[in-house]
Amino acid sequence: xxxxxxxxxxxxxxxxxxxxxxxxxxxxxxxxxxxxxxxxxxxxxxxxxxxxxxxxxxxxxxxxxxxxxxxxxxxxxxxxxxxxxxxxxxxxxxxxxxxxxxxxxxxxxxxxxxxxxxxxxxxxxxxxxxxxxxxxxxxxxxxxxxxxxxxxxxxxxxxxxxxxxxxxxxxxxxxxxxxxxxxxxxxxxxxxxxxxxxxxxxxxxxxxxxxxxxxxxxxxxxxxxxxxxxxxxxxxxxxxxxxxxxxxxxxxxxxxxxxxxxxxxxxxxxxxxxxxxxxxxxxxxxxxxxxxxxxxxxxxxxxxxxxxxxxxxxxxxxxxxxxxxxxxxxxxxxxxxxx
Amino acid sequence: xxxxxxxxxxxxxxxxxxxxxxxxxxxxxxxxxxxxxxxxxxxxxxxxxxxxxxxxxxxxxxxxxxxxxxxxxxxxxxxxxxxxxxxxxxxxxxxxxxxxxxxxxxxxxxxxxxxxxxxxxxxxxxxxxxxxxxxxxxxxxxxxxxxxxxxxxxxxxxxxxxxxxxxxxxxxxxxxxxxxxxxxxxxxxxxxxxxxxxxxxxxxxxxxxxxxxxxxxxxxxxxxxxxxxxxxxxxxxxxxxxxxxxxxxxxxxxxxxxxxxxxxxxxxxxxxxxxxxxxxxxxxxxxxxxxxxxxxxxxxxxxxxxxxxxxxxxxxxx
Numbered sequence: 255x256x257x258x259x260x261x262x263x264x265x266x267x268x269x270x271x272x273x274x275x276x277x278x279x280x281x282x283x284x285x286x287x288x289x290x291x292x293x294x295x296x297x298x299x300x301x302x303x304x305x306x307x308x309x310x311x312x313x314x315x316x317x318x319x320x321x322x323x324x325x326x327x328x329x330x331x332x333x334x335x336x337x338x339x340x341x342x343x344x345x346x347x348x349x350x351x352x353x354x355x356x357x358x359x360x361x362x363x364x365x366x367x368x369x370x371x372x373x374x375x376x377x378x379x380x381x382x383x384x385x386x387x388x389x390x391x392x393x394x395x396x397x398x399x400x401x402x403x404x405x406x407x408x409x410x411x412x413x414x415x416x417x418x419x420x421x422x423x424x425x426x427x428x429x430x431x432x433x434x435x436x437x438x439x440x441x442x443x444x445x446x447x448x449x450x451x452x453x454x455x456x457x458x459x460x461x462x463x464x465x466x467x468x469x470x471x472x473x474x475x476x477x478x479x480x481x482x483x484x485x486x487x488x489x490x491x492x493x494x495x496x497x498x499x500x501x502x503x504x505x506x507x508x509x510x511x512x513x514x515x516x517x518x519x520x521x522x523x524x525x526x527x528x529x530x531x532x533x534x535x536x537x538x539x540x541x542x543x544x545x546x547x548x549x550x551x552x553x554x555x556x557x558x559x560x561x562x563x564x565x566x567x568x569x570x571x572x573x574x575x576x577x578x579x580x581x582x583x584x585x586x587x588x589x590x591x592x593x
Numbered sequence: 594x595x596x597x598x599x600x601x602x603x604x605x606x607x608x609x610x611x612x613x614x615x616x617x618x619x620x621x622x623x624x625x626x627x628x629x630x631x632x633x634x635x636x637x638x639x640x641x642x643x644x645x646x647x648x649x650x651x652x653x654x655x656x657x658x659x660x661x662x663x664x665x666x667x668x669x670x671x672x673x674x675x676x677x678x679x680x681x682x683x684x685x686x687x688x689x690x691x692x693x694x695x696x697x698x699x700x701x702x703x704x705x706x707x708x709x710x711x712x713x714x715x716x717x718x719x720x721x722x723x724x725x726x727x728x729x730x731x732x733x734x735x736x737x738x739x740x741x742x743x744x745x746x747x748x749x750x751x752x753x754x755x756x757x758x759x760x761x762x763x764x765x766x767x768x769x770x771x772x773x774x775x776x777x778x779x780x781x782x783x784x785x786x787x788x789x790x791x792x793x794x795x796x797x798x799x800x801x802x803x804x805x806x807x808x809x810x811x812x813x814x815x816x817x818x819x820x821x822x823x824x825x826x827x828x829x830x831x832x833x834x835x836x837x838x839x840x841x842x843x844x845x846x847x848x849x850x851x852x853x854x855x856x857x858x859x860x861x862x863x864x865x866x867x868x869x870x871x872x873x874x875x876x877x878x879x880x881x882x883x884x885x886x887x888x889x890x891x892x893x894x895x896x897x898x899x900x901x902x903x904x905x906x907x908x909x910x911x
Contacts, residue, residue, distance in 0.1 A: 482848030
């Protein structure tokens, strides 16, 4: 995890806001507010945070799918395609973006139960998605490719000939993940891929994601609010709070020595087997992204709040090489200060 | 021993299809358990194992095919729903679906007060509601006259719990109360249950697939699989030392929040749900790593290890 590793995706002070006009007044939802992140080749990067903290919006921005009312307010997203020079993704044309999707970067959306077209057989959905990326190939060749992938991932082989409603939720989820990995993308983005599944199926899906990553040696960015899932799959974790990444470190560091007070709450509130002690949840409720508190957005809920927290957002401090935290307790930091 | 609620050989069958191709699915199959006063009892299992059907039967939303439900020793009959008289209350999974979006939230509280004839005047009703809201960390002022969309999911779930408390129930049936709530707010809800058991002496039937919170909060647990209770006992026994192969699988599948305990072994996922329901013999035989010929033909019986009940052929020899 040193600086020598090549980044595959990088953002620079990324800001993506929802701009809403309501009854003549403008409301700005600061969903992604000054995010700097570096994601390397061959790693699983987890993003954790409460609902409504901007996780999904951040993924949309990384996927370069910024459509109104979401607007890019500043900053850049860089892709490194095939190890060449970095490309500023925000300047790509729609056609260039379309060509990159599924081949370079693919997206497993939230509630992927509804991704599959209910009136088409699974194989027709597959054809729909990938035909234009493969050029001059016949339908049969596409089906053959899909069949190979399905078998490789241990799904039943007749699955391509059924309609989505004949499959259980866990099976549909796995079919969607198989589709996203079909063209061997370098980056796969998953938005809550295991939420709404029960524990046994969830474990199966995690297992499948890991297999894909090991086979393709690509990068996965996974969003979920379930810290248990992160502990099981992620190499590095970014903790998101109110549109900002407030702490980033390797999975071991996040669980063993969380620094930011919010991360500490998140980790300490997790129930553990063999330990029935009272666990405290995070006090208060998350701030509205329309009307963020001044200074550090966590200060109204923070037990260690100081005067400076109410006035100014801290920059990033680096307690060690792989650990980044934005909190006044660890110094003033540099870069990424935002109002 | 005092039994607040006792369920005896409860069975519910659904039939699918027409006259010729009828499939009968036993969603709840001879389920028996009891809940003591001031106890949290967990019913755990994966989706489609009959947890919610059991709750619906106890709440009287559905009629059982056979079996009996006793509340404080009194049987529940078709005409006399004991749970109404005793004030059993329910909390549901999705707080956004619990409340009608076109009705104010407080109207549900007034309705409960009226149904149980709990207050003589409006002020008395408000005092009662305010007192219950305090228990979940809210006040009457911050919720009066508001519609469900003005609250967050976590707040609504807490309101839903306060509503269940209005009639001072002895038993609350909570069907997946935390599965739609954020991980960080989950603990605040579960902590409420602990408080109610200790301070108000309320019993809770906690239905969930989240074994980590089940371990944290409950006293006894029953693991359900395809309509059967396959293992039942204290949480320490069942979750720390699972005996039934399905309980082991379930226990092993929980993603523990500890990077040192990553899963390394592979598992097989279920085939069709209905197929497992229709299976003769042990319903888990299709996926069980320790399956024998006997399992496929004969249904296992209950075997007791002290307080723990296990339904598995593995132990029938001993």
